[in-house]
Amino acid sequence: MKFDVLFGGVSFEHEISIVSAVALKKVLGESIGNFIFLDSSHRFYLIPLDSMKSKLFSSGDYKKCTEIFLQRGAFVKKTFFGFKPIIPHTLINLIHGADGEDGSVSALLDFYHLPFIGPRIESSVMSFNKVFTKIFAAQRGVKVLDYEILTRANPHLKHIAYPIILKPARLGSSIGVSVINEEKELDYGRDLAFEYDDTIIAESFKSGVKEYNLAGCRVKNGSQDEYRFSIIEEPSKKELLDFERKYLDFSRTAQVLQADISSALVAKLQENFMKLYENAFEGALIRCDFFVIDDEVYLNEINPIPGSMANYLFEDFVGVLTELAYNLPKKHSIKVSYKYIEQIHYAKGK
């Protein structure tokens, strides 16, 4: 099985999507079909494998590659005689942040009937907006840290105690995020976050908290639903991921080691993962980042398109992707009918 990788997109994470795609080239090797780049004006380009270097994009030279268009069932390129489809493989939606994770690209691919690995519209919206993620998690019985919502109309904190962390509601990377230790720093952090979104989420900030990342997906083994879990990583400590750090994070291809935690905690993390995944993220390989405080598991965030697909957490990454590709969700089939219109015409004698 081969995979087409869709990357780029109009997002603050455009660059790290490129880095992520370059990393997948290394990891997927022979399993790569096509690389498809979405540029800043929402045009698609077919990128030859041997041109897949980040400089092609920063220089603008990608525009010399073939522009392709989305049509029913395939991307197509223009020829002298009309359009010719590019042989399609299962797509990996690797567009991080806006476009890729906000539901837009999922809607597009679904609409044009292209099979893809990635979150569907609903789960994209629930994980992209941090306010919705909190509500979504709580409704599924997964704990979240205490938080408040600030809007331009209601920008004041009510009950939450310092230190806090302020985040624009809808940005993936660490842009616009700040840790506020006392009230006099609040104005600055709030102004910064409001530059990126009209809604901000203020969370209790606990430094020194244990953090664990777990990736996975659900597949079918015969008629049995099974999860394919990654190992659990304890990411290296830093007060806040800055963008450059995160950038390097997205290019990871080296396997990491399982965190040194009890099997009871592993089970607890996996159980929380399943509560979030089931009946929501089918078709996607997601990474959930959890906090553990006093032995209780809290959701930090859901990455429905993790950097370089969290390949470094899996022993058999290609194997898991392949199983997932064979288990993509099917939409409830809807048959369009004209029963009522026909009845009315019949009644009217027309």
Place this chain on the structure above:
Amino acid sequence: MKFDVLFGGVSFEHEISIVSAVALKKVLGESIGNFIFLDSSHRFYLIPLDSMKSKLFSSGDYKKCTEIFLQRGAFVKKTFFGFKPIIPHTLINLIHGADGEDGSVSALLDFYHLPFIGPRIESSVMSFNKVFTKIFAAQRGVKVLDYEILTRANPHLKHIAYPIILKPARLGSSIGVSVINEEKELDYGRDLAFEYDDTIIAESFKSGVKEYNLAGCRVKNGSQDEYRFSIIEEPSKKELLDFERKYLDFSRTAQVLQADISSALVAKLQENFMKLYENAFEGALIRCDFFVIDDEVYLNEINPIPGSMANYLFEDFVGVLTELAYNLPKKHSIKVSYKYIEQIHYAKGK
């Protein structure tokens, strides 16, 4: 100002979208630009104004009309020399149910930069899934009736008392909905609803409750945000809207009368409407259906694309649509940069 009307779509409400579009033809008159039909295989057709009769679609004759394609900034048609754009006007997304109200069409139009009246992706997802609507409303301080969520894995009622109403979580019309008066009817209703969705919502059912519908949108008057509210209608009583009844409902074009209610209740309904609309439904003309029980207002459902755009509730329908068209939400602008990639190349000396 003219409007293009986009209708049809792959949904159980495909037919009523056609009926809705025919109704708008009558109401909008000279303000109609183009009618654009989305058929059951996700192809778009340009329908001449004088062909806009429901029979064109039920007979399949629409396929003789010009097929058009979505490209950046406009729908285009094929000509001998390539593609030629159809002169675009502000679109009205009039696709009821799936495709139109689940976020797909919103994503498509946004992606290709076509200005449109209708809900954006996030608010589509929140109003299309009845479970999310409950959570969304509660989070904004709007009351909802007591409910429980049933899934195939957890299909049992826990605390809710009969009579109840069972609804598939994601269907717009009354399909798959049933009122259950006692336990022995439960199996049948549950099986029916599970035919349409893996998640069912069970609500307390109160017969004889007062119901009021209010439509509106937010616009700017100078620098001032203002709401344009419709009159409030008390819809005619029936235990449950059946599909045929609803079908006729979507073809309404005759002005209705304001419900005979106190100005205090009018204010209360409008206040609840604003709590739901603000910072979510900008760009859409929505209709909220409320229950009033013991003087308290409860949300029944949000229709982000109401039947025939609830034209019959407005005195100056075209005026409101025009104001809305001038006040469509703008996306936060995202400038794609290559700062980090360039830094890395610089550091590597390449």
